[in-house]
Amino acid sequence: MVFLLSGALFMVSAQNSEGTDLRPSRYTDIASIVEAESEELNVLNARAAALDAEVAALSADIGDRQVNRYNRRIARLEDPAGMTPVSGAGVTVTLTDASEELLNEATTSEELNQMVVHQQDIQAVVNAMWRGGADAVTIQGQRVISTTGIKCSGNTVQLQGQPYSPPYVITAVGDQLAIFDEIQRDDYLNVYRTAAADPSVAVGWQLGLEEFVTAPAYDGVPNLSYAVPLPS
Numbered sequence: 001m002v003f004l005l006s007g008a009l010f011m012v013s014a015q016n017s018e019g020t021d022l023r024p025s026r027y028t029d030i031a032s033i034v035e036a037e038s039e040e041l042n043v044l045n046a047r048a049a050a051l052d053a054e055v056a057a058l059s060a061d062i063g064d065r066q067v068n069r070y071n072r073r074i075a076r077l078e079d080p081a082g083m084t085p086v087s088g089a090g091v092t093v094t095l096t097d098a099s100e101e102l103l104n105e106a107t108t109s110e111e112l113n114q115m116v117v118h119q120q121d122i123q124a125v126v127n128a129m130w131r132g133g134a135d136a137v138t139i140q141g142q143r144v145i146s147t148t149g150i151k152c153s154g155n156t157v158q159l160q161g162q163p164y165s166p167p168y169v170i171t172a173v174g175d176q177l178a179i180f181d182e183i184q185r186d187d188y189l190n191v192y193r194t195a196a197a198d199p200s201v202a203v204g205w206q207l208g209l210e211e212f213v214t215a216p217a218y219d220g221v222p223n224l225s226y227a228v229p230l231p232s
Contacts, residue, residue: 041162049219082145082218086136090213091179093125096167096204114201117166119152124188126150129172132179136215137172140164143218160220167204173215183207 078084097103098115106112126144129137137144139159148160156163172179183189196205 045220082136082143085214085217086173087212087214088135088173089176090171090173090210090215091129091176091183092169092171092208092210092213093183094167094169094204094206094208095121095125098202098204102200102202114195115203116155117157117168117203119150119157120188121192122150122157122168122170124186124192125170125183128182128186128189129170129174129179132172132174132182134172134174134179136174137170138215139168139170141169141216143215145218171210171213171215173213176209180207180209 095117097117103112103115106115122139126137126139139148139150142159142162149158151158153163156165157168158164192203193205195201196203
């Protein structure tokens with residue numbers, strides 16, 4: 001009876017697993033999780049971009065006056081919407097966590113929070129760059145557009161749904177002096193730089209001027225949401 005029950009259990013397990021592991025090992029390495037999710041998102045983005053290009057090609061082949069009018073409006077909006085590359089002089093800010101040694105010495109969550117980069121730190125840099133008249137901004141080489149979302153996820157930061165680990169490289173294309181001045185006068189960033197200069201915190205801060213940089217066109221699918229009137 002025991003052998004019969006064991007054989008039945010083996011058969012059920014084999015059918016349910018369909019050749020895979022019923023209890024797959026869990027990821028224990030955060031870097032591996034980030035890499036796996038990033039690769040999957042890159043594949044999906046590439047597929048979405050290919051479908052967008054196909055739709056655009058099919059739309060261009062339609063000899064309809066109204067369709068052509070909309071295509072011309074789309075073409076005019078591509079640049080301000082971040083769908084075309086922008087090149088020129090720029091400013092780059094790099095934010096990173098404190099050293100592993102200092103992180104291990106932290107005794108409270110408050111101390112640890114001061115030593116790592118948060119989404120509000122990245123947002124403060126981006127906002128200062130926009131106030132300085134930046135023509136385009138990138139984070140980790142990804143173009144920032146009006147629907148870009150930045151949020152913390154564990155010890156990584158998600159940008160447009162894709163997780164990234166520090167260091168966080170933020171680059172603006174535009175008037176270097178105007179952008180630099182806005183970064184220098186920003187109150188929030190002054191507090192961050194004070195923490196960066198404190199040896200007991202030493203969160204990473206680096207600012208550099210770029211002679212020539214290119215902000216690539218946004219190649220993802222904009223996630224648009226909008227309000228609609230309630231039915232009367």
